[in-house]
Amino acid sequence: MAAIIWLIAALVLVGAEALSGELVLLMLAGGAIAASGTAALTDLPVVVDAVVFAAVSVLLLAGVRPVARRHLLRRPTLATNAEALQGKTAVVTTTVDAHGGQVRLDGSIWSARPLHSGDVFAEGEDVMVMQIDGATAVVWKS
Template sequence: MDWFGENPWLAWLGIALVLAAIEAATVSFVFLMLAGGALAAAIASALGASFTVQVVIAVLVAGGLLLTVRPLITRRFMVAEASHTIGARSLVGRSGHVLQTVTENDGRVKLGGETWSARTVSGAMQCQPGQQVRVVSIEGATVIVTGDTSGQKSE
């Protein structure tokens, strides 16, 4: 313990490393900012600042990082759940090509490089082979399509 009393910057450095390890497990970018504060306190300690000044520096730097840097990093690295859908839901709005005539009951379309069972929306005209269609919704393993391709997403 006497060793830490003589080298408090090492204690701050240890705290920064522990906070960085927690950040690696949580990826919330909060513990990273706290580690930045602890690192600033380690530098202040190495320069001979008193313990009170070290704590104030740690709090101010961590708070500043949380208020300024964290929002920028969060916006850059955290993807909004609704902005990028994955799986079958990502196909809604995309266009495909009819392989086998699509009616209200049955049909096949090529969509995103895969062949899908397809049906037209209720009351729509059937779609003929070679025609371009737009996915309106997904019901299980069947895509519901329409011959109207306006407002489509690119494949």
Template sequence: MSWYIWLIVAIVCFIIETFTVEFTFLMLGGSALIATGVAFGTESIVWQVLAFSLAALVLILFARPWALKKMNPKGAAAGNVYGQVGKAARTLTGVDERSGRVKIGGDVWSARSVGGLIPEGSDVVVVQIDGATAVVAPRPPQP
């Protein structure tokens, strides 16, 4: 197998990775680049496939989990919305069990309280995200 075929495989893997963003095809593309380098040194298909296989195994088992952890340290279930849990907020209106508005960081959210009325201008903490609504509780006093 010639080096250019491995290079084409690498480019196709990188293109697929732009649509999946799971780092699997990125690792396979990297492995194909390693196989491209081996193909420059030898025409033996056995060595090329062996280099691709070993590189893919190492990259998928070790580099992929590291990359996934660096990109999303809270895990797959936590995106931007669920990352709001635990953050401090300030009420913009009175917040009760049914409705209200809070400001979390620079964003205004619909909100409801865990229990009871929380007056406007109070410091609260986000305890849960329910759809597009932040469930808040009064922030405990800081010692």
């Protein structure tokens, strides 16, 4: 009977973890599953189950949670969207100056402006995309 109670407690903790997302309740659920296993396999008093719950929960909180959080919070190594365009070469299609212009970047036409307001890039020149500012490529002579 104690094993079922521990298992129910683990399921409740997992459900509550789905709402919080901090991984604390999930570690406590791991402790409850360990206590459930202890209760199912042995005929020891409930106090032993509670000690197993506490010990496993502390070990999971101290050892597993920091590693899991680090992996969950890591940014993807693959650059996506605007980040993927930075550093690429573009070809000027309409003169780029402080008032604007256009470049062909990855097969698409983008609005462009120079990195330094005094620069002017003529049609056909190769430029490097330094950053993407909204829908405008900020370019510099490559």
